[in-house]
Amino acid sequence: MTVDEVVSRSDLSISSAHEENLRAGPQASRLGVLRRSFQREVHLDAGHVLAERGEAIEKANLVIDGFLLHTLHDGPKRAIVGVSLPGDIVGLSAFGIGSMGHSVVTAGPASVRQLEFPLFEELSARMPSIVLQMASLEAAVQRQWIANCQRLTAPQHIAHLFCEWRHRLARSNGMKQVVRTPFSQTDLGDMCGISAIHANRAVANLRNAGLAEIRRGDLYTSDWTELEKCARFDPSYLRAVRT
Incomplete structure (x- = not known):
């Protein structure tokens, strides 16, 4: 599937939500298109490892339900360095690197929608300000x-x-x-x-x-x-x- 087909399907499937986003402004509209482009929903059990540190990223994941932990390990010791919540996109930190700097594991049952990473990168290139905003928010939380x-x-x-x-x-x-x-x-x-x-x-x-x-x-x-x-x-x- 091409990025044009992804955008077309997302617009057609949720046209009323798209109209609401348009009324909210162009930034909200583009964010709505980006998030609605994640089509394939996957349900994950507690403790499911979505990504390992250093692993090449194949899919971007939009969290629909549940909590995902960002973890680093030093032998048996674990540090939780972040938490993804519904509405967050897991994989933004892999932009320009191609791999995750930490592991991502579910804390309890969770649901995500997935988009192949090359398609996500191409789609994001059309909306760079939106992706920059989301990455900046992630960085702001990390600093805090x-x-x-x-x-x-x-x-x-x-x-x-x-x-x-x-x-x-x-x-x-x-x-x-x-x-x-x-x-x-x-x-x-x-x-x-x-x-x-x-x-x-x-x-x-x-x-x-x-x-x-x-x-x-x-x-x-x-x-x-x-x-x-x-x-x-x-x-x-x-x-x-x-x-």
Whole structure:
């Protein structure tokens, strides 16, 4: 299939959504075409390795449902250096390199739509500003994660993660009172660079302070404003690049 056929099929299959995107502006329209070009949907089990570090990329993946972890390993030690959520495209970091700099694995069941990477590259060449925006947003999140390792305590760091996910998930599902994730406290520790025991204590600190309770990966709070204040969360880095 050529890139023209991909674009044509995506436009014909979701014409009403395309009209809505056009009303929202040309940037939203082009982003809609790009995302709708991912045709083949694949359902993945928990723990499925979508890509290995250093592996050549054959397909770009649009996350439809679930959470995907970006991981690096040093022997038995694991670092989680990013999380892909619904609406994210996995594979942007491989542009110009041809391979992933980290592994990508599902955290719980997930669904993705796939597009052959050469077609994705050709389609993206027609919409360079859109791909640049998405890559810039990914980089902004990465910078924030690095900064958080230096400036936040463990309870603040974990709270910041959930604040970020709430805002990012709102792109497709609206702002929710409860943030539901499949993450264990080991996962949270690997995101913050701390042990599972330290993560458990941090979660307990949030609960004892009356700020939030995390149960089986889901965060409950009665006051998001206060939790964001505790986490020193400023969502401007997520709005700096609109997608």
